[in-house]
Amino acid sequence: MLEGRWKLEILFHLFGGQVRRFSELERAIPAVSQKMLIQQLRQLEQDGIVARRVYPEVPPRVEYWLTDWGQSLCPALDALLQWAERREGRAGAG
Template sequence: MSAAKGVEDAIRMLEGRWKLVILFHLFGGTLLRFSDLERAIPAISQKMLIQQLRQMEVDGIVTRTVHHQVPPKVEYGLTDWGQSLCPALDALLKWAERR
């Protein structure tokens, strides 16, 4: 795979208005319920939050844990691979700050 193709694939996994915001809320090993994420990101619609979380789950960035109880409890967290994005995004932020 070429470097350009690799970058395209990485950007595709992170594109979307809300994915990076969701990631920042989940960094540090935090497990959050769907409602916690809704409260943390008030501008996102429920439909968009579900869509973004599902895409990140398919890409192997986010885990979804369903606790079978009443009412149902669903928690989201980062996979180890998803957590490994933290230093890369920190570097990107530092790069942008130097502008």
């Protein structure tokens, strides 16, 4: 479910109940192409990790957030982030 280069980064941006518009995610992750971001978000939505709401406006406004199932990943993702920070700390000390 979390396979894919951008999924973890997307999840980190939706951490803590944050609701993000598609354009906000696009700006927050500048290295990802629009096509890849859409694909990764759709897969996360299909897996029940991310929810999406489309507002009937012109231009359309689309918002994403973590579902309850996705929120349950937060402790594991937080531990992974802490692990990565410790790794970076050791690399800088050596």
